[in-house]
Amino acid sequence: METLLQGMTENWTVWFVTAVLIVAAVIDGAILKVPNWLTFPFILCGWVHWTMQDGVSGLGWSLLGTVVGMMLLLVLRNVGGMGAGDVKLLAGVGAWLGTVVTLWAFAATAIVGGVMAVIMILASGQWHKHFAMAHQILHEWKTVRNPSKLATIARERKPTMTLLPYGIPMAIGSIAYFAIAGMLL
Template identity: 55%
Template sequence: VPNWVTYPFILSGWVYAFAAFGWEGLGWSLLGTVVGLLLLMPAYAIGGMGAGDVKLLAGVGAWILFQHTVNSFCVSAIIGALMAVAMVVARRAWKKHQDQFWLILNEIMVIKSPERLAEIAAERKPRMLLLPYGIPIAIGTIGYFLWMGMLV
């Protein structure tokens, strides 16, 4: 997700929170931004996610405040998992990706250096089936709002 989308998204969330709820609202919005960053930062640190996806969830946090950011993230993670499974099944590559999943999980458990994990991920990336995670974030956030009855 490009910076020209994510930065205005984050900033406009802060401006809205301040305009609608004053300093307290801005504080909650800033906290939501930090929560959004922290939720995806580990995946980014080891090369499993792009910076734009991390900033997109930070923008979600800026708008919906921290109270709903974690829930929105959980729904987004479920959507992302379903999309990933659908992509693998559509390519008829279940065994390959199952082996890859266990290899990556093992690397995370054994290799404690985020820098080394990021290097390994960068080497593997050209051969992998990639899911643009901004899509599950958007669908998951909208889905969460629909589920909670928060969309008119």
């Protein structure tokens, strides 16, 4: 117990990010949205914290983490693969924990998200429908070179899709990475 309390004190930023990820996952699971009232202060407070902690270099470190977190999901967002809240949530992870941790958290998130998507598809009993849709989406990505047109196509398709609230795999994957990397103790 003492080790856990010491770890929480020493790694409070990781515990704070963990708490925000859990709140985001619960909200996303309930309403399929990660709200701005959570993501914008999350990002801004990361910038303020690291500026106060390490001055301009801390702000630069935090801004770089924010940009990396945002860019990792922005392409998928721009073609309708996920919501803007998911993008801002990973940007917030970057603002607080930096580039390297964000890259690893993203990798773990992608694995968890992929597994969850496969489970959802298999549970729906509509494997062929989802396989055909995935094939169609890949074909569109190859042939339609206009990102705004791809986004329009994705918006039109969205009502027919089973949606995965990506805040859930982001929380599970990121927190699992934090635990495996020893960042919570």
